[in-house]
Amino acid sequence: MSYIIQLVQGYPAHIYWGKRLNRQGNLSDILVRVERCSFSPNPVPEDKTISLDTLPQEYPQYGTSDFRHPAYQLQLEDGTRITELLYQTHRIIEGKPELEGLPAVYAESGQEAQTLELELVDAHSGVTVILSYTVFEAFNAVARSVRFVNTGKQPVSLLRALSASVDFPDDQYESLYLSGAWAKERHIQRRALRPGSTVIESRRGSSSHQQNPFMALLRPDTNEERGEVYGFSLVYSGNFVAEAEVDQFATTRVSIGINPFDFKWLLSPGESFQTPEAVMVYSDEGLGGMSRTYHKLYRTRLCRGFHRDKDRPILVNNWEATYFDFNADKIEDIATEAAQLGIELFVLDDGWFGKRDSDNSSLGDWYEDSRKLPNGLNDLAQRVNNLGLQFGLWVEPEMVSPDSDLYRSHPDWCLHVPGRRRTTARDQLILDYSRAEVREYIFESLSQVFHSVPVTYVKWDMNRNMTEIGSAFYGPERQMEVAHRYILGLYELMGKLVDAFPHILFESCSGGGGRFDPGMLFYMPQTWTSDDTDSVERLKIQYGTSMVYPISSMGAHVSAVPNHQVGRMTSLATRGDVAMSGNFGYELDLTQLTPEEKELVKQQVSSYKEVRQLIQNGELYRLKSPYEGTGNETAWMFVSEDQTEAVVYYFRVLAEPNEPLRRLKLSGLNPEVEYHVDKLGASFNGDRLTHIGLPLKPVQEDFVSECYRIKAVKN
Structure with a gap:
């Protein structure tokens, strides 16, 4: 691409941004300057062709004749x-x-x-x-x-x-x-x-x-x-x-x-x-x-650190399996099943700290709940490690519960305005991260946990938006700075923790995808894409997210049916194919699966390990959009950088009677290379797969998916 700036009477003018100009030559005539009407004032009286109201600018101001x-x-x-x-x-x-x-x-x-x-x-x-x-x-x-x-x-x-x-x-x-x-x-x-x-x-x-x-x-x-x-x-x-x-x-x-x-x-x-x-x-x-x-x-x-180029572990999270109701034995039972299925990481979600039996207490009190974990958090982590799994932990460090030791000790440490109601959401308030002493308390509290427990993964949650944005630390002239100072404080704290614990893979979360942005990826290379784990809803969510964000940043889990968010019943195979199109994991009670389901989970885990590098680091090609037409079909594929390997996922939401024969045209393949398609047991040239495509077999069933592995044939 080319990007061209020209100085016009000292004003940086924007001339061109677009396809690369290989022979640039004289660029001074790109900007056409003509005299405009009298309602576009002229800041340079001797040159009526210059009006800031019409001049394309690099960084425009208001009040000196530009009305945009x-x-x-x-x-x-x-x-x-x-x-x-x-x-x-x-x-x-x-x-x-x-x-x-x-x-x-x-x-x-x-x-x-x-x-x-x-x-x-x-x-x-x-x-x-x-x-x-x-x-x-x-x-x-x-x-x-x-x-x-x-x-x-x-x-x-x-x-x-x-x-x-x-x-x-x-x-x-x-x-x-x-x-x-x-x-x-x-x-x-x-x-x-x-x-x-x-x-x-x-x-x-x-x-x-x-x-x-x-x-x-x-x-x-x-x-x-x-x-x-x-x-x-x-x-x-x-x-x-x-x-x-x-x-x-x-x-x-x-x-x-x-x-x-x-x-x-x-x-x-x-x-x-x-x-x-x-x-x-x-x-x-x-x-x-x-x-x-x-x-x-x-x-x-943008992503950086130890985990940037590493395979992201396949995990199981206990949230939808137990919510707040668990003990060490229940967690060990789930972890035992996970180890037998080939899963690599167990994540203990909300409820392990303070006196946390629901979402109305204990945020800010980052010490283990001895009622649930009488032998301590470290003992539980060691039991998980002894099964061959890594141990991960959920935290929500930006929040404080009114019912917490921290709030009772420091009621002014939250965002608030004196004399005004402190609005709660999910029974919690937001800590004032614009204040250094608040950030230091959180750093020390979490560091104590991370030093004493073999944690290799942290899910960092944030479950409400800001109200009553004010700080007891700043004077009246700086109250409108607080929201931005909060973000600066958050970045400082996350940077400090990432530097102190480089071995920990941090995943950001805000009620799912409420803070899925590039700023967070700089500190935490993956994000929990959405609290909605329904595979059909996830098609639109993951497709839209992929417009900007790499697949390696998108957490995606298989959950139980009926789905906890929408009540939909979908097959384990389809749930797996959707979740494998991201950082793969499970969020259900593995002990409740049937022997047949456990065997399928074992196959999914094994298959994902084979294509993990390709999915997390390959090039994404979106083939069918859930936003176009009836939205009944979605398809995408991942292609290796050298174009020797690809994996294709096709999803159809609802069955239809007497459906037409369909083909799925692929992208990103070398037209001169012959590829073997596993599911078809045949080989085709890349140009044929691109221009003619794969035949899709009719299936009289809702919520179906197909996965195709494609590899270049070695001569």
């Missing part, structure tokens, strides 16, 4: 909100600098990436703004962020500080974004742009179940394999906004960053503010091309 939504807004000490950033200097850095206090994609060497820093200055206030652009050798992506530095003599307040803004020269696009609710996260929405704004956002204190910090623009004829796509993904876990505005001249402005709603940040002289990073991806190979770029970039240059 701005990328930033400052309030000066005199109360005015007029600033004007002009080019001062620039520098090019080999590699990619870290962002202070924030997660971001990274380069492992200076040869992988280059970073351009554009330094802009508002002469009146003395504020300096540094626009950062990183381009990568191996990816059609540019990472953008902004740093504000108060180099003036008076304090200023940031009212709006977005991470990226791009002006497109026309409006012939559709927007695509991911929305939903608890248990139905990241459903794909696609609609044409119209005059005015398309806005997605979160005001919940987290990236949320309802919207995801991602938006794409795509041409109307774009599909999985063809067409232009521009993706915008924010590496942030708090309140965000993404907006696409079509103006009077049929141009489109897209921006993304921290939500300016209920946000204000005081910058004293000498202080700086760093925005989160926006990762922008261009694809001329449709949505599939965009997704595969995000997948590999996020899997290899």
Whole structure:
């Protein structure tokens, strides 16, 4: 791809972003400048062709003749909100600098990436703004962020500080974004742009179940394999906004960053503010091309640490098997079955600490419940280890129960506003992670557990959104900083724990997928995709999630039937095929399975171990969408990077009478290579599998799935 910026009278103008221009030549004539109507003012009186209302800009402001939504807004000490950033200097850095206090994609060497820093200055206030652009050798992506530095003599307040803004020269696009609710996260929405704004956002204190910090623009004829796509993904876990505005001249402005709603940040002289990073991806190979770029970039240059490239263990979690009602013997019984079936990790979920018999107490009291575990948590972990399984643990460290020793000792440690009701959700309040002493308490409490118990996996949950956002630590002038300071504190704590316990595989969770965002992946390389474990619902959830997020980040489990969320009855085979399309595990009582079911589970575990590397690190090709037509069919496949191996999953929800004969066309294979298809017992050239496809046999049954293993035939 190519990305072109031109200076116009000191304003950084956005000229082009798209398919790579191999022979660039003279670029000064790309921007067409014509005199517009009188309702578009001219900041340069001697040049009527320049109007900020029509100039495509890299980081626009409001109040100096641009009437579209701005990328930033400052309030000066005199109360005015007029600033004007002009080019001062620039520098090019080999590699990619870290962002202070924030997660971001990274380069492992200076040869992988280059970073351009554009330094802009508002002469009146003395504020300096540094626009950062990183381009990568191996990816059609540019990472953008902004740093504000108060180099003036008076304090200023940031009212709006977005991470990226791009002006497109026309409006012939559709927007695509991911929305939903608890248990139905990241459903794909696609609609044409119209005059005015398309806005997605979160005001919940987290990236949320309802919207995801991602938006794409795509041409109307774009599909999985063809067409232009521009993706915008924010590496942030708090309140965000993404907006696409079509103006009077049929141009489109897209921006993304921290939500300016209920946000204000005081910058004293000498202080700086760093925005989160926006990762922008261009694809001329449709949505599939965009997704595969995000997948590999996020899997290899956002996720990090010991577990980044390791096989993720097959686990069993006891939550839907026992909920809060368990003892050490019951847990050992489930773990014993797991070991016999080839499962690698047992995860003890909620209820092991304090006096936790339901969700109305003990959050914050991170010590074992001796009533349930009279010989201690370490004894239980050793019993699990003796069976040949690793031991994992559930925690919810951002929360405090009003009925807890911690709350009784420190009632001011939660987010609250004096004199106002403290609204509970799930009978819990949110700890004030903007405060260092709160973070230190949690670090010490969890460290004590992790040092004393052989924990190799931690599921980190967060089960409510923010209300009464205030902090007893900060004065009135900084209360609108608290939501963002919370996220910064969360990142600091997670980074500290990950560094202290590099052997632990952390999985993030927020009532399932309520905080499935790139910011969390920087610290925790996988996320519990949704609390909804129904295999039919998971088709839409996992398909939508795959628009941005790599398969290695998606936790997916087989649960019991009737399903605990929707009551649906689906076969164990179909539940397994859906769950194997992610980080595979089980969440049911293995002791209750029939001998036949146990044998099938053993086969599923064995099969997943054979294809685990391919699924977690291969390239994903989406073949049939549950969002198109009747949504009755879904299919996807995973292809090895060298195109020698693939695994294909096909799902059909409802049977139909007298159904037509169908074929499933594949993607990502080498057209010149011959492949053996296990289930058909025959070999075909890659071009035949791509253009003619696999024959699908009619089955008179609901909720069916098929899995095909495909391998290149060795000559």
